[in-house]
Amino acid sequence: MSTIAVLGAGKIGEALLSGLLHSGRPASELCFTERHPERAAELTRRYGVESVSVGDAAKRADVLVVAVKPQDIEPLLAELAPLIGPDSLVVSLCAGLPTALYERRLPEGTPVVRVMPNTPMLVNEAMSAVSAGRYATPEHVRTVAAVLSSVGKVVEVPESQQDAVTALSGSGPAYFFYLVEAMIDAGILLGLPRAVAEQLIVQSAVGAAKMLADSDEHPVILRENVTSPAGTTINAIRELEKHGVRAALLAAIEAARDRSVELGRAHED
Ligand SMILES: NC(=O)C1=CN([C@@H]2O[C@H](COP(=O)(O)OP(=O)(O)OC[C@H]3O[C@@H](n4cnc5c(N)ncnc54)[C@H](OP(=O)(O)O)[C@@H]3O)[C@@H](O)[C@H]2O)C=CC1
Numbered sequence: 443m444s445t446i447a448v449l450g451a452g453k454i455g456e457a458l459l460s461g462l463l464h465s466g467r468p469a470s471e472l473c474f475t476e477r478h479p480e481r482a483a484e485l486t487r488r489y490g491v492e493s494v495s496v497g498d499a500a501k502r503a504d505v506l507v508v509a510v511k512p513q514d515i516e517p518l519l520a521e522l523a524p525l526i527g528p529d530s531l532v533v534s535l536c537a538g539l540p541t542a543l544y545e546r547r548l549p550e551g552t553p554v555v556r557v558m559p560n561t562p563m564l565v566n567e568a569m570s571a572v573s574a575g576r577y578a579t580p581e582h583v584r585t586v587a588a589v590l591s592s593v594g595k596v597v598e599v600p601e602s603q604q605d606a607v608t609a610l611s612g613s614g615p616a617y618f619f620y621l622v623e624a625m626i627d628a629g630i631l632l633g634l635p636r637a638v639a640e641q642l643i644v645q646s647a648v649g650a651a652k653m654l655a656d657s658d659e660h661p662v663i664l665r666e667n668v669t670s671p672a673g674t675t676i677n678a679i680r681e682l683e684k685h686g687v688r689a690a691l692l693a694a695i696e697a698a699r700d701r702s703v704e705l706g707r708a709h710e711d
Pocket residue numbers: 449450451452453454455475476477478509510511512514517518535536537538558559560561612613
């Protein structure tokens with residue numbers, strides 16, 4: 443079993459640690475680095491995983507998972523470059539950052555796999571997309587996919603699609619949370635107690651997600667099955683169309699894709 447080091451245990455780094463532990467990986471096969479000692483101590487207390495220096499992470503781990511904000515990548519790669527061993531596999535979770543950036547900054551030939559995961563890793567329901575860098579072999583990709591499949595589903599995509607993936611499934615959970623939040627507000631508007639509105643919407647979301655995952659029906663059919671002739675749902679759909687919700691989603695996801703491209707461009711030499 444490989445040892446995995448998470449470099450930058452913030453939101454997604456913690457989700458990965460938590461998901462891997464939850465899937466049965468022992469804490470002794472994990473470690474992480476963090477900038478803030480209080481945050482590091484809190485994570486060790488919560489998960490029993492050791493906080494280490496970047497140097498120790500590079501020595502101890504076969505898989506180095508970079509999970510810092512794209513804006514923080516340069517100092518981390520500068521620190522990592524002289525420490526990295528010939529057998530290290532680098533995995534980037536960072537939005538927008540191309541594998542070529544890592545390949546330029548790290549020793550020649552370092553294998554890099556770019557991944558776009560999402561936070562449902564916390565409940566072993568992540569959607570992760572993986573792409574091989576120039577020096578990553580199919581075996582490297584299989585290693586990374588095996589780790590990620592213990593915390594959710596994995597798909598391999600060409601790296602050219604990663605900005606779109608980032609906008610769709612990387613950020614995707616936020617759109618669903620936003621929708622749920624707005625629907626709970628609607629319940630409040632209609633006079634329901636908040637706790638009741640929350641329960642109604644969260645369980646409806648869980649049920650709808652399960653139907654989407656388990657049935658062979660297209661989402662359009664699932665929606666049509668709810669929409670009775672001259673009933674309530676069609677009145678709501680008319681308002682959604684009138685307010686351009688579909689167009690808003692297309693524009694929103696396009697804007698997220700554009701930001702991912704921009705984050706990568708910020709590191710062009
Ligand atoms: N959140 C998400 O849903 C997803 C995030 N990602 C990607 O994951 C990366 C992290 O995102 P997210 O977890 O949201 O961000 P966070 O800011 O929550 O996590 C990054 C963590 O890394 C720390 N850090 C920064 N530099 C270093 C360093 N040199 N050594 C050790 N720790 C360091 C940060 O400290 P400090 O607090 O001081 O900044 C922070 O705690 C991003 O690149 C993002 O694009 C990908 C998919 C989903």
